[in-house]
Amino acid sequence: MSLPIKVQTYLNEHNYHYKHMSHEPTETALETAASVHCPQRRMAKVLACRIDGEKGLLVLPANERFHAESFKDSTGTRHIELMSESEMEMTFDDCEVGAIPPFSELYNATIFLSNHFEKDGDIYFNAGTHRDLVRIPYLELVKNERPMISFFSVPIKEWETYKDDYIHNFS
Numbered sequence: 001m002s003l004p005i006k007v008q009t010y011l012n013e014h015n016y017h018y019k020h021m022s023h024e025p026t027e028t029a030l031e032t033a034a035s036v037h038c039p040q041r042r043m044a045k046v047l048a049c050r051i052d053g054e055k056g057l058l059v060l061p062a063n064e065r066f067h068a069e070s071f072k073d074s075t076g077t078r079h080i081e082l083m084s085e086s087e088m089e090m091t092f093d094d095c096e097v098g099a100i101p102p103f104s105e106l107y108n109a110t111i112f113l114s115n116h117f118e119k120d121g122d123i124y125f126n127a128g129t130h131r132d133l134v135r136i137p138y139l140e141l142v143k144n145e146r147p148m149i150s151f152f153s154v155p156i157k158e159w160e161t162y163k164d165d166y167i168h169n170f171s
Contacts, residue, residue: 029062071152111147
């Protein structure tokens with residue numbers, strides 16, 4: 001399978017050193033990481049949301065969950081809500097729902113990157129489909145996309161400690 005043209009053009013225009021990988025469709029970022037033999041902490045899941053009314057993409061490791069209170073505390077955000085599937089289909093019409101790549105300029109969105117990624121390695125993410133994956137150097141992503149790096153994700157194994165904040169304080 002070939003890389004979606006819009007994503008490929010963006011990667012080339014921004015001088016990314018990337019590797020395209022194809023895989024069988026998966027349901028979750030953890031399953032994708034397993035299917036391409038990538039460490040879970042390097043596989044990104046991207047959540048599309050509205051942050052104080054503006055479009056944002058939250059990028060966190062596959063083996064972590066979003067923690068709203070930490071996000072709000074570290075970014076000064078008052079209100080955050082995940083986009084519905086129909087809103088994602090309209091806003092990111094070149095992507096399958098749940099397969100949005102973390103490109104700020106391409107989607108006119110602010111990128112928020114979890115501080116839990118390893119800074120000295122690569123980061124993997126869906127490239128617009130559930131069959132296409134891109135691997136790029138973490139530092140290139142930071143240089144090109146200029147994300148806000150902050151604390152907003154919690155390892156799944158620690159989720160029980162934090163889940164009440166997520167459930168009760170999301171908006």
